[in-house]
Amino acid sequence: MTTLDTSKDLAGQQVRVNDFAVKLANVNGTGSASANGLLMRAIFRMGIPVSGKNLFPSNIQGLPTWYEIRVNGSGWTARALDYDLMVAMNAQTYAADVAEVRSGGYVLYDSTWPLDAALSRDDVTFLGVPLTQLCVEAFERPKERLLLKNICYAGVLVALLDIDLDLVATLLDETFAKNERLRESNQRALRMGYDYAREHLACPLPFRLSAMDATRDSILIDGNTATALGCLYAGATVAAWYPITPSTSVMDNFTSLCRTYRRQAVHRPDGEVDYRNDYLILQAEDELAALGMVLGANWNGARAFTATSGPGISLMNELLGFGYYTEIPAVLIDVQRTGPSTGMPTRTQQGDILACAYASHGDTKHLLLFPANPAECFDFAVRAFDLAERFQTPVIVLTDLDIGMNDWVVPTLTWDDAYLPDRGRVLTSADLDLMTEFHRFADEDADFVTPRTFPGEDSRGAYFVRGSGHDKYGGYTEIPDKYQEVVDRLALKHQAAADHMPGPVVERRHGAKVGVVTVGSCDLAVREAAELLDTAGRPVDVMRIRSFPFQAEVLEFLDAHDTCFVVEQNRDAQLRSLLVLETGVVQSKLQSVLVYGGFPLSAKHVVDSITRQLGG
Amino acid sequence: MPSIAKPLVPLQPLQRNDLGLTVRDYEGAPSTLCGGCGHDSVTAALIDALFKLGIPPHKIAKLSGIGCSSKTPAYFVRGAHGFNSVHGRMATIATGANAANRELTYVGISGDGDSLSIGLGHLAHAIRRNINMLYVIENNGVYGLTKGQFSASADLNSKSKKGEPNLLPPIDPVVMALSLGATFVARAFSGDKDRLIPILQAGLSHQGFALIDVISPCIQFNDHEGSTKSYLFTRQHEVTATDFVPPREEIVAAVPDEGAITVTMHDGTAMRFRAVPEGYDPSDRQAVARFVEDHRARGEVVTGLLYANPDVADLHELNKTPSAALASVTYDRLCPGSDALAKLQQSFR
Numbered sequence: 001m002t003t004l005d006t007s008k009d010l011a012g013q014q015v016r017v018n019d020f021a022v023k024l025a026n027v028n029g030t031g032s033a034s035a036n037g038l039l040m041r042a043i044f045r046m047g048i049p050v051s052g053k054n055l056f057p058s059n060i061q062g063l064p065t066w067y068e069i070r071v072n073g074s075g076w077t078a079r080a081l082d083y084d085l086m087v088a089m090n091a092q093t094y095a096a097d098v099a100e101v102r103s104g105g106y107v108l109y110d111s112t113w114p115l116d117a118a119l120s121r122d123d124v125t126f127l128g129v130p131l132t133q134l135c136v137e138a139f140e141r142p143k144e145r146l147l148l149k150n151i152c153y154a155g156v157l158v159a160l161l162d163i164d165l166d167l168v169a170t171l172l173d174e175t176f177a178k179n180e181r182l183r184e185s186n187q188r189a190l191r192m193g194y195d196y197a198r199e200h201l202a203c204p205l206p207f208r209l210s211a212m213d214a215t216r217d218s219i220l221i222d223g224n225t226a227t228a229l230g231c232l233y234a235g236a237t238v239a240a241w242y243p244i245t246p247s248t249s250v251m252d253n254f255t256s257l258c259r260t261y262r263r264q265a266v267h268r269p270d271g272e273v274d275y276r277n278d279y280l281i282l283q284a285e286d287e288l289a290a291l292g293m294v295l296g297a298n299w300n301g302a303r304a305f306t307a308t309s310g311p312g313i314s315l316m317n318e319l320l321g322f323g324y325y326t327e328i329p330a331v332l333i334d335v336q337r338t339g340p341s342t343g344m345p346t347r348t349q350q351g352d353i354l355a356c357a358y359a360s361h362g363d364t365k366h367l368l369l370f371p372a373n374p375a376e377c378f379d380f381a382v383r384a385f386d387l388a389e390r391f392q393t394p395v396i397v398l399t400d401l402d403i404g405m406n407d408w409v410v411p412t413l414t415w416d417d418a419y420l421p422d423r424g425r426v427l428t429s430a431d432l433d434l435m436t437e438f439h440r441f442a443d444e445d446a447d448f449v450t451p452r453t454f455p456g457e458d459s460r461g462a463y464f465v466r467g468s469g470h471d472k473y474g475g476y477t478e479i480p481d482k483y484q485e486v487v488d489r490l491a492l493k494h495q496a497a498a499d500h501m502p503g504p505v506v507e508r509r510h511g512a513k514v515g516v517v518t519v520g521s522c523d524l525a526v527r528e529a530a531e532l533l534d535t536a537g538r539p540v541d542v543m544r545i546r547s548f549p550f551q552a553e554v555l556e557f558l559d560a561h562d563t564c565f566v567v568e569q570n571r572d573a574q575l576r577s578l579l580v581l582e583t584g585v586v587q588s589k590l591q592s593v594l595v596y597g598g599f600p601l602s603a604k605h606v607v608d609s610i611t612r613q614l615g616g
Numbered sequence: 617m618p619s620i621a622k623p624l625v626p627l628q629p630l631q632r633n634d635l636g637l638t639v640r641d642y643e644g645a646p647s648t649l650c651g652g653c654g655h656d657s658v659t660a661a662l663i664d665a666l667f668k669l670g671i672p673p674h675k676i677a678k679l680s681g682i683g684c685s686s687k688t689p690a691y692f693v694r695g696a697h698g699f700n701s702v703h704g705r706m707a708t709i710a711t712g713a714n715a716a717n718r719e720l721t722y723v724g725i726s727g728d729g730d731s732l733s734i735g736l737g738h739l740a741h742a743i744r745r746n747i748n749m750l751y752v753i754e755n756n757g758v759y760g761l762t763k764g765q766f767s768a769s770a771d772l773n774s775k776s777k778k779g780e781p782n783l784l785p786p787i788d789p790v791v792m793a794l795s796l797g798a799t800f801v802a803r804a805f806s807g808d809k810d811r812l813i814p815i816l817q818a819g820l821s822h823q824g825f826a827l828i829d830v831i832s833p834c835i836q837f838n839d840h841e842g843s844t845k846s847y848l849f850t851r852q853h854e855v856t857a858t859d860f861v862p863p864r865e866e867i868v869a870a871v872p873d874e875g876a877i878t879v880t881m882h883d884g885t886a887m888r889f890r891a892v893p894e895g896y897d898p899s900d901r902q903a904v905a906r907f908v909e910d911h912r913a914r915g916e917v918v919t920g921l922l923y924a925n926p927d928v929a930d931l932h933e934l935n936k937t938p939s940a941a942l943a944s945v946t947y948d949r950l951c952p953g954s955d956a957l958a959k960l961q962q963s964f965r
C-alpha cells in the first residue's frame with residue numbers, strides 16, 4: 001500500500017490524505033443505507049477510489065447493521081479492519097463499536113444523551129453532535145426526525161472528512177429530483193450537520209479527502225446489476241427464478257432492464273397502445289421448477305437463465321445432473337451466501353464451490369465461472385451463455401454476496417457491437433437435407449460436442465431427450481459399452497471446455513518462491529496482501545482462478561512454487577480440494593488461508609495468516 | 617394399437633388427413649408396457665386425435681416425467697421432439713419450453729404418482745399459469761414401476777393387490793384443478809376410446825391448460841376386486857356428464873341441436889358436447905365441482921368434458937409476448953448495443 005501525500009497540518013498532526021476507513025453502526029430499517037450510499041457516491045465522484053461494504057442482518061427493521069467505507073488513493077479498497085472513525089449510531093452495539101476503533105481514532109456519537117463514562121477510551125477522540133436534538137428542533141414529523149438524522153450525520157462527515165459539500169448537495173438534488181419537499185428537508189439536514197461540525201469540531205480530521213482523477217472512466221455498480229446487464233446483452237429471453245437473498249436483485253434488475261430495453265409499444269387497430277415484450281420472466285414455485293423451466297426453454301432454443309443462492313443450488317441438483325447428461329444448455333447465477341443450510345443469508349461466503357463443481361448424483365461435472373467483481377459479472381454472464389450453448393451443458397456463475405450486493409468501483413463497461421451469440425452446433429432443415437440420418441449424440445467435433453436440433457424445425461431432427469441410460473444414437477440402453485461411450489465423451493467434453501473459458505490471472509513478483517492462489521471476491525484483498533508482503537520482504541506470486549475445469553496454466557503455477565497458499569472464504573478449503581482432485585498437484589504443498597465468518601476478506605487476514613504459517 | 621408392429625404395406629389404403637399424412641405418421645416405437653395396460657389405449661387414442669387434428673408431427677412437443685405413463689411419449693409421433701424429464705418435473709419443463717416457443721402443440725403425459733405426489737406443486741402452478749398445453753394424467757391409483765404401492769389417487773379403503781386397505785383419502789385431480797382455476801377439465805376412461813379421442817381433440821384445441829384425468833387401469837397391480845381403478849369398477853360406476861358430438865358425423869347422424877352444448881375454442885372451432893344430465897353446464901365451475909363431488913360420494917366416477925372456459929388469457933397473453941416464438945426473435949432486437957450501455961452507465965456515476 002502506498003501512503004499518499006503524508007504531511008503535517010497546522011496543529012502539527014500527521015495528515016493522511018485519501019487513505020482511511022470509516023465504519024458506520026446503524027439500526028436497519030431507519031434510513032441509514034441511503035445516507036451511507038450518498039457519502040460513498042460523493043467520494044467516488046471526487047475521483048477517489050472507494051468501497052462501501054454493507055454488513056447487514058437478515059431482517060427488515062430493528063437489528064444492528066454496519067456500513068464500511070474504505071478510501072484508498074492507490075485503489076486498495078478491500079475491506080479494512082482498522083477503523084479511523086466510527087460513526088456510532090446504534091446504542092445496542094455501542095460498546096463493541098467503540099472497542100473496534102484503532103488507537104488514535106475517532107468516534108462520532110449522538111450527544112443528545114450523555115456518554116456512558118464506562119464505555120469511554122483514553123486513546124480515542126469522541127466527537128459529540130446532538131443529532132436527535134437538532135432534528136427534533138428542525139423537523140416536525142416523527143418520521144422526518146428519524147430519517148433525516150442520517151443525512152444530518154452525513155453533513156457532519158462531509159465537514160470532518162473534507163467531502164465536497166456542493167457535490168453531496170447535487171447528489172441529493174438528483175435523488176429527490178421529483179419531490180421538492182424531500183429535496184428541501186434533506187438539504188436542510190445536510191447543512192445542519194455540516195454547519196454544526198464546522199462550528200464545534202476541529203474540521204477536517206487529520207485523515208481526509210482530496211479530489212483526484214482516478215475514477216473518471218469508472219462506474220459504481222453492484223454485481224447483481226452487472227450480471228443482469230450481462231444476461232440482457234447476451235440475448236436471454238426467458239428467465240425463471242425463486243426469490244432468495246442475496247440473488248433476488250439479479251432478477252429484479254433483469255426485469256427492470258427488460259421493461260426499458262425489451263418492451264415495444266404496439267398501436268392496436270382500435271387506437272389503443274399495447275406492449276410487446278421480447279422476454280418472459282417466470283417467478284417459479286421453487287428452485288426445482290426454476291431450473292426445469294430454464295432447461296425447457298433452452299431445449300426449445302431460447303437463451304434462458306436462473307439466479308439463486310446455495311439453498312437453491314441444493315434443490316436444483318437433480319435437474320443439474322439431468323441437464324448435464326441430456327446435454328441441454330442452462331445458465332445459473334449462484335450468488336453465494338454462508339451455509340450450511342439456511343446459514344446466514346445476508347453474509348458472504350464462497351461455500352458452494354464443491355457443491356457446484358459436482359452437483360447431482362452419479363458422475364457429473366459442471367462448468368463454473370468465478371467473477372471477482374461486477375465488471376467480470378457482466379463479462380462472464382455473457383460468456384456463460386456462449387459456453388452453455390457451445391458445450392450444451394449447464395454453466396454456473398459463482399459470485400457472492402459481497403460482489404452481488406455491494407457497490408464497487410469498476411472500469412466503465414464496454415460492449416462490442418460486432419458480438420454475435422455463439423449458439424454452438426445446431427442443425428437446421430437445410431443441414432438435415434445433406435445428412436442421411438441424424439443422431440443426437442453422434443458426430444462429435446474436436447471438443448467432443450455433438451450437434452443438436454430445435455423442436456419445431458424438422459421431423460428428421462426429432463429425437464427423444466432422456467435422463468435414462470442412452471447410447472450415442474439417443475436410444476435407451478442398459479448395455480455397458482454403449483452407456484460408457486456416452487459418459488466418457490461427456491468427461492472429455494468437460495475438460496475440452498477449459499481452453500474456451502477465462503484462464504487464471506497471474507501476477508508475478510521478482511524473487512517469489514511462494515505462490516498464493518485465490519478466487520472470486522478475494523481478489524483485491526489478496527493482491528493488496530501481496531503488496532504488503534512484498535514490502536515486508538516476502539515476495540509472492542498470485543494466481544486468481546477464473547473458471548473450472550482448470551487450464552494447464554493452473555497446474556504449471558502450482559508446480560512452479562514450493563508452497564502455495566490457497567486463500568478462500570469457506571471452512572473446508574473447497575478450492576484447495578478441487579485443485580488436489582483435478583490437477584494431481586502434490587497435496588502437501590497447498591496450504592490454506594480460510595476466512596469464512598461471513599464478512600468480506602481483508603488483506604490483513606491474508607498477511608497475518610501467511611506470515612504466521614511461514615514462521616515469522 | 618401402438619404395441620403391435622404393423623405391416624409395412626397396409627392391406628387397405630390408409631385414410632389421409634389434411635396434411636396428407638396417415639395415422640402411421642403419428643405412431644411411435646412399439647410399447648414396452650404390459651399387455652392390456654390402459655396406457656397403451658390412451659396412446660392409441662392420442663395418435664388418433666393428433667392425426668385427426670392434422671397437426672404436423674414436427675410441431676408437436678411431447679413431454680413426460682417418470683413412471684409407466686411417462687414412458688409412453690416414445691410410443692407416439694416419432695417425428696415429434698420428445699422430452700422424458702425427471703420425476704414430477706414435467707410441468708416445469710413444459711412451462712419453460714412453452715415460454716420459449718408458443719407455436720408448438722404441447723402434449724404432457726403424466727401419471728398419478730408423477731402429478732399428484734412428487735409433482736403436485738408443479739401441476740398446480742402450471743394450472744395457475746394457464747400454460748397452453750394438453751396435460752394427460754394416466755391415472756391408475758398405483759405405483760406400477762415400483763410394483764404396487766398406493767398412489768395419492770387411490771381411493772380410501774380400496775384394496776391393494778395384496779389385500780391391504782388404503783388408509784388415506786385420495787387427491788382428485790379434477791376437483792383440485794377446478795379449485796385452482798383450471799380452464800379446461802375433463803375425465804375419461806382408457807377403456808372407452810370413442811369418447812376419449814374427442815376429449816383429447818378438445819383438449820388439444822383448447823388455448824390454455826387442458827387437464828384430462830384418464831382412468832387407466834394397471835392390469836398388473838390394480839385391476840383386482842376391491843380396486844376402484846379397475847376396468848370393471850370404472851365400467852360399473854361411470855357417470856357421464858357430457859358426451860362429445862363428433863362434427864363430421866353430426867350431419868350424417870343428424871343429432872338434434874337440442875341438449876347439445878357448443879364450446880367454441882380459441883381458434884374458432886366449435887366442440888359440441890351433449891349434456892347427458894339435463895341442464896349440466898360445463899361453464900359453471902361451482903356447479904361442476906359439486907356435481908363431481910356428489911357423485912364421488914356415491915362411489916361414482918364422472919367422465920366427460922366437465923368444465924371449459926376458453927376465454928382466459930394464457931401465459932403468453934398475460935405476459936404480452938410476441939405472437940411468434942420468443943426463441944425466434946433475432947438477436948439484433950434483443951441487444952440494446954454499445955450506445956445504450958454507455959448512456960445507461962451515466963446513471964452509475
